[in-house]
Amino acid sequence: MALIFALFAHPVGAQESSLTPARQKELIYLLRQDCGSCHGLTLEGGLGPTLLPKDLADKSEEWLREVILNGIPETAMPPWRSLLAEPEVDWLVKMMKRGVPDAK
Numbered sequence: 001m002a003l004i005f006a007l008f009a010h011p012v013g014a015q016e017s018s019l020t021p022a023r024q025k026e027l028i029y030l031l032r033q034d035c036g037s038c039h040g041l042t043l044e045g046g047l048g049p050t051l052l053p054k055d056l057a058d059k060s061e062e063w064l065r066e067v068i069l070n071g072i073p074e075t076a077m078p079p080w081r082s083l084l085a086e087p088e089v090d091w092l093v094k095m096m097k098r099g100v101p102d103a104k
Contacts, residue, residue: 019091027092031100038076043100047076053099064093 040046071079
């Protein structure tokens, strides 16, 4: 429970420059665990589609950002707007397009 609180304890107005190495590590963990619960723990797909860079190449950063923030109605993809600041989502999108490192 404390980990979940720590992952989402940052204000919605946070600037990307405030993404400390510790916060970046938390966001990578979020991608691997929370997103991975549907997209596969290796992000190679599952209930949701793959999140690997080669499979996201044809998706714009703006489209990915909107999907993360607003979800996809009538699917299992929830909106994350209330839990993640927009700069955090921007960082996550860039990370997904490059390739998500292991959360260590």
